[in-house]
Amino acid sequence: MANIQIDHLGKRYGDKTVLADFSLDLTDGECFTLLGPSGCGKTVLLRLIAGFEKPESGTIRIDGQVVTDAGDGSSVSPDRRGLGMVFQDYAVWPHMSVFDNIAYPLKLAGIEISARRERTLRAIELVGLAGLDARLPSQLSGGQQQRVALARALVSEPRLLLLDEPLNNLDANLREEMRFEIKALQQKLGITILYVTHDQEIALAIADRIAVMDENGRLRQLGTPEEVYERPVDDFVFRFLGIANFLPVSRRDGALCVGDQAGDWPSLPPAHYGDTLTAGFRPGDVQLSRDGAGLTGTIRRASFLGAQFDYLIDIGGALIRTALPSHDALALGLLFDEGDACRVGFHSVQWFDRAIPTSDKV
Template identity: 55%
Template sequence: MEDIIKVEGVAKGYGKHQVLQNLDIAIKKGECFTLLGPSGCGKTVLIRLIAGHEVPDAGKIIIDETVVADSETGEYIPPERRGLGIVFQDYAVWPHMTVFENIAYPLKMEKRPKEEINELVMKMIEVVGMKGLDKRLPSELSGGQQQRVALARALVADPSVMLLDEPLSNLDANLREEMRFEIKALQRKFGITVLFVTHDQEVALAISDRLAIMDAKGKIRQIGNPYEIFEKPADLFVFKFMGIANFVHATEKNGKFYVGNGNQEIPWEGPKGNAAKWVAGFRPSDVEIHREGPGLKGIIHRANFLGATMDYAIDVDDQSLRTEIETHTAINNNLMFKEGEECYITFKALHWFDAEQLKEVEE
């Protein structure tokens, strides 16, 4: 697929605070591409640069083979001429306009014929599940319905790209889950390119074709599809950012690895070299818990019933880790542990990282 958005060597700062520096991203036509990172990492700044609400200090932005911003030549195309649909986290629907009027607004700005506006708006209202609500004001709608209006307004003019800046953050958990699937369905239905900004890992994994993971300094740590990001993290930052992470330090004695400073041999084949330089990383779902060996012997430090799952914190010698197990599986297999009980653990998968990286991430 060809690239529809290219960000080349872009930098942006405010006073002495440098938000983005020498940033490169290429987004393919028809994909859902997500910028994922902690709050304050520059995700929204980047989307505003692409939208045209900010001007880069350095670098170039190209949309659909047209240079829309170039710091060297001074080239700048305003937002309304970039052919983009934009949805922000606060919906930004006009409170004094009905559902119909809100969605029709961009078409009226383009001076489309009245009959065409009516046909396109009513079609879009049906697409987003708002049929029969066209005469309602935003104050008469739920948060999810207002977000659907914002999406419909962004889609109605058939933009080349949709920019979605934290569009689900103001919704409750159930609505967030519902809307993330609706956004993906709309993207597939219209074959549109979506640039999605979020700090929510679960949403990003659910809707993205590819993701770019950004760190707190605005640097891109990895770009890949959801599987690559989750299962093949480029570094410890990506691994830790993408969900609950366990880290166990190892000690090497006579060519064998041991847990922390304890005496239990780790049944893993670790990386070559000094074990003190390495830390093993794994998810709670990578840990299997048993009543009897083989495996590492541990003590249940904390047992939490979370409804569908049991969450355990386990002490193994001087190291601590978390695991989770489906409640029904735990009940059926006599794995409902109490605090203070002994257990044995084995591992499905793990990653080895430089221990120095862990210090950097935790600082």
């Protein structure tokens, strides 16, 4: 296991600054997910921690040992940092068997043959590839190749495991299966994992803590998955962690209105917020009915997605999405067609003290 301290890290490529004054701490034995859009510097940070690149400023410590110090130019080589890394593209050698791929780091380290075999077979079993050790990568599925890459990273018994979007090339079912297996492995082995991704579902599923980065490489929020999802610090975090609906709201004669309609809200914004507000909510936060209380809306799109119905609703010119479980829609008589009128209420909303531009691409 390993503690990681990243202090005031800076990295540039030419005149482009990727990371500026970036600081972050990881605690021993946690699964930490760095979540952000493509190009925000997530992979660059992993490469700096691994020692594949050097920063222009700042320091990196692993278990108190300085492994990178831009101030004096010192840098511990990647093979002496006690870490394993799994890349997005697997990077398995096509001419080597499963066994030889996984054993290769031990061979490079000069591990004696019998110990090398024992540790390699143990890693193969750990990732569920027992009996496949003689196969070539071309004889494996994408998920099995990713397991080879994971076993190769684990066979050296690293104190830190760096995962660079390793599930991106898998289909949806395999991604779901592998994300739970990675979490189970982390809990079983007790190692520290830093996982970078732009996929919020993976981040929420496996992380003990999440750091959300924006497109400029800045940390916007740090916390547990529940904290970040339920209490986002701003609309960027709210929008990035799933489908986000925004409704423009104004205070009018003591009421909170959308257009000329006064809404019935499950919570009120703080008193110090101004008169121009935005209500943010997820599709599952919408309470849909045919009549009664609520804002009046019009169904603009009705989509059956198997387990749920997805509706696009127009409320005074603002478009929102709602997801309704199919069995609820059938049982409650909430099967709508395009053009139908409906009533919209809310189970939960997040309040933002400003107008937030909404998109018609929802």
